[in-house]
Amino acid sequence: MTASSPTSLDYRLRVNGREHLVQDSWIGESLLYVLRERLGLPGSKGACEQGECGSCTVVIDGRAVCSCLVLAASAVDSSITTVEGLGADGALSDVQQAFIDAGGVQCGFCTPGFIVAVHHLLANTPEPSDNDIREALSGNICRCTGYGRILDAVQQVVVRRREAGTAS
């Protein structure tokens, strides 16, 4: 159970391998809000706040979910990975690099959600079919690119990882 007072909550969250203390929070705060406004992790983006756009996608205990639909105080003792936790020491991950190379980024707002979703897909399905990719990204909306170059970026990662002999 999280610590409670009449008006606020204190609890801990483990994000990108690091423990964070959340203090004096309101009970209804979403994980997205806490990440952005309390923990200094603004990579996850907020748009629809109802799980339709995928811009806030994070991975919690191996599941890619919308952080706007996670009650932050219920995510205690979970392993949370955000877009900030994907590249080593602040470097771009191979997926991020491929998005740049393929032109899969235009305004960039949806990009973090896509990046997390692609990492999650390839961690579980290293050799996805075109349909696998489309299905895995069906919960992420992009209004700029028309998706073609995003799909190209994913294929580039698959090929590069295959050539490098690293399945994940």
Add this chain to the structure above:
Amino acid sequence: MSVAVPRTLDEAIELLASDPQATLLAGGTDLMVEVNLHGRRPTTVVSLARVPELSMWRIDDDHVVIGSGVPYAAMENGPLAEVLPALAEAARTVGSPQIRAAGTLGGNLGTCSPAGDGLPVLAALDATVELVSAQGLRSVPFAEFMTGVKRNSARPDEIIRAVVIPRHIGWQGYAKVGTRNAMVIATASVCLLRTDNRIAVAMGAVGPTILRAREAEDWIVDQTSLADRPSQAVIDEFAERVAAAARPIDDHRSTAAYRRHAVRVLARRLLERSYR
């Protein structure tokens, strides 16, 4: 103000017994939309996400037990999809992969929206809902569980533990109409079961609860043997009678006339598909 994250079912039951007004949280895909956009202000929350007993499923000889906390993602493919293909078809239409990774059948039952994608399957397959509380366990047939729009017969101190779905020998399928193919709330949905000697058909989003078309089910058995494909005239008449059992309304999502048309088409399509 508190958020409790119990680690056993007993602990969850105890928490709810001491505060039956607490808000139960499963996958969060309904509750958090209410909080984020519709001004819901919970004061005490009991999260069920870490209760292992609720995340189990089991396939027995004559029925399947699915814990209320099993996410839709687990029903899309694999062993559950093999024994419950209609549930798998329904699961695949729920939201997006992110929603299906979080959203649960128990949440669908707790919310009890007439548009809940899993619910027509439970109605057509005659599922039973298991409710637990400090008073013990009780099993409620789905038809008695859902009592109205977002209303069910669970008491405030009860937790939905699991759904028990009989394994029927026969064909089962699910179909849904919405404004597009993905990420959509049902405008109308139908689940159909056909065994050697009967048909069960349930409709979603066309009435205050999930509706069974009992008159149509009885009628078709009187007309024809189900062993072979009925004549087109019988299939069309069946679909007409299913549509007649709908009680749709006009609302922001669609019109009553379109919804009735949609269930007619879906019932016909599913019955035809069952003979392919």
